[in-house]
Amino acid sequence: MNANYQRIWNTVLAIPAGKVSSYGRIADLAGLPGRARLVGKALGYAPDALEVPWHRVLRSSGQLAFEAASKTAIRQARLLHAEGVVVRNNRVDLKIYGWSPDISEMLFGLDY
DNA sequence: CGACTGACTCTCT
């Protein structure tokens, strides 16, 4: 069971700085389709030592998974902003910052 | 085994 968490953490670690992904997408990439909620749990259990960029994981709509007023949401928004990701009204524009492995590699090839 | 819960998502309105 712990193996699933490990895979989730590895997948999250693969998200490049300045980009964000959703719980569902992470679950798919980790080979665990339909376990979006498990991803959230895995992040909660993730040890600090791994330095998992949990703040780059949002809901499918681009909205943060916490109340805008909560300490966690504030911290997440701050971390994202520090990477150049614009967070407005507790949500991020996935059209701009959303991460997709294939697209990412494609863009990496084009010099932009 | 059944009932409840949650860092989720999809569909319809």
Added chain:
DNA sequence: CAGAGAGCCAGTC
């Protein structure tokens, strides 16, 4: 785009 409802999955009691 926001809100409501239903579906899903793993954990816990």
